[in-house]
Each structure stands twice: as C-alpha cells, then as structure tokens.
Amino acid sequence: MTPTLFLLCVLAAFAELDTTYAFQLTFSRGIIIAPLFSLLTGDVMAGIQVGVFTELLFADVNPLGGILPPSAVVCSAVTLAVHYAGAALYLAFLFGVITAILFAIAEKYRRRLRFRWLIYWEQKIIKKPRKVNRAVCVSLLASVIINFLLLFVAIFIGSYAVVWLGSVLPGQAQTACKLAYLAVPWIGLAALIPEFRLKTR
C-alpha cells in the first residue's frame, strides 16, 4: 500500500458520504469523482473512462426509498487504485464493479445493524434534544471510518489479486474481459433510454 493509494482511500471514504449521508451535491457521481481521483493516480484518461463507464453502468439504479445502488465512488476508487498498482484497466474495472456491489450489500447490513445504536441515540435526544448534534457527528465519523476500512481492505486485496490474475489469465479470457469492458457504455446507453420515456401513460 503506497502513500498514494492510502490517500485515495481517505479521499474516497469522505467522498462516499456524499452518496447518502451528507451533502448529496453529487460530487460522488462517477463522471465527477473518477477524473478527480485520476489526478492522484496519474492516468487522467483512465479516470474519465472509468467515471463514464461507472455512471452509465449504474444509470438506471436510483436511490429510491431503501434501494441502494452500487457506489460510484467505491467503483471508481478501487478501479483506479488497482490500475495504479499495475493491473489492466478492464480487469481493474471488473473488480471495481464487484467491490461496489459488495459494498452496497455491506451498507445494507450496516443500516440494519444501526437499529440498536439509533434507538439509544433517540432516547438520549428525547431526554436532551441538543444531543442530536452529537448523534449526527458520531454517525458521520463512524461512516467515514467504516468506509475507509472497507476501501482499504478492497484496494489492498485487489492490488495484489488482480495483478496476479492478469498474469495467469489465458489470452482468450483476457479478450473476453476486454470485450465485456468495451460493451459497458453501450449497455449503459441502452439503459438510459427508458429514463427519458414519458413517465405517465
């Protein structure tokens, strides 16, 4: 784990807050955050491509109610970090997408597990309402720490496993992965069309 990747983990842990927990200014979108991350890792064009692909791939999944779309921040950060560690971009992206989906599942469990903790805070807030400020601060801090730990583990494993996989994967499988990677924007654009159809019939 180089200082660059460590810094990427920290930045991504904070940027991930924008997805749900704070701001929602959409700087956590793939097209915005991935080019910014790529300034750190060095390959700016890879950043733009990963950002566009991430955004298009998850374009039709919106955070409505309890629906939790795979995180664009996690996908972008993990992909660019693994690519920076030496893996081919198409393999790094596949790993990034899998990590983002796993992260969304982990996030669901995290929200379920928070029940008891939030009941404790609710009781405290009822007794002393000003404690709500502390509840929000603690919740933000806990989210950053958990995001960082999950990202650190994913990037640490990915930067070794995907580089190794790239070296042992047969040529035909590599070609299949490349084709799958290049199909992503077309799948995304196809998924985007229904978004602009008339919503009421």
Next chain:
Amino acid sequence: MNFKLHATLFLRSFFLQTCWNYRKFQNIGLVFVMWPFLKKLYRQDPDALPAVVERYLQNFNTHPATASFCFGALAKQEEEIARVKTAEELEEQTEQWEGIKRSLSITTASIGDRLFWGTLKPFTLLVALFIWLVSGVNFFELQLPKEPSFWYVFSAGAVAFISFNAVALFVKWKGISMGYAISAQRTPGYPI
C-alpha cells in the same frame, strides 16, 4: 422566519440523511435540521422540548432536495402548536401537523425522485458525455491518449455538477420559504 434561521435550516438540511435507518428513515436528520428553529420557538418553555422532539422522531422519509418544503411547512405549523391555549386545541393542531408531515413528505418524495434522480441526473450525464465527445475524448476506445488537456478532465464533470446543483440548491433554498409561506390547507397532498 428570519434570514439567519433560514440559512441555518438550509445548511443543516445537507445532513438530513446522516442517520438514515430502515426503521424510521430520516427521523434523526429531521430533528437535526429543525433543532435551531425549535430551540428558538420554545425558548420560553424549554420543558416542552422533549415532547416536541419525540413527535419529530417518528417516521420521516422524503427526497433530500425537496425536503425543504416540509421543513418550512412543519415550522409554520409548529408555531401554531406553540400558540395553543387548551388541550383540545393542542390535539387538533398536533393532528394537523402530523397530517402535513405525512402527506407533504410523500408528495415531495415522489416529485423529487422523478425530477432529480429520474430526469435531471440522466440529463446532466448526457450533457457531460456530449461535451467530452465534442472535446475529442473518445472514451469508447481501449487505447487512450496519455496526456489529455486539463480542460478534458474537468469541463464535462463541472457542467454536470453545476447544472444539477443550480436546480437542487435553488429548490432547497426556496422550498423552506415557500413551505413556510403557505397555509396548512394549501399544503400539496394535504387531505381535504
């Protein structure tokens, strides 16, 4: 509602979803946003605050941008509750407050999801893709040029970011005063 309180509610609204949970959704976030207003309103009667806050800690779930309409309308109705003299009036006004919260949160959630996630987000994505393609960034290729201009990196993302937030922040800011200005009977989604 003065400008300072309006700005405080606006800034705090960025943390509405910090304690999001599957049981009561944005309930703690709602208390966090409304806390400066409630503290000021019940300055003369701080003992009433725990019961008021308990009411705010019930279920609340809406879209984070359009939630500002709820903050304004709930603040207005809370002022009515703070003014009541009898137990019957209190019950009636509290019931009305709950009706506003329930109906307005559902309405604003539906409008917000359609407007922001369903329309504005994909639209700004297409604008960004268009700008990148016009600028000569062909992200469909596997072999990418290594040293693109700095303009390529930020232009499209910045346009998407600014155009989305111009609408979202305007709605967030204006929603508080609009929600506060209308009467309970004219609240969108309020049962007639």
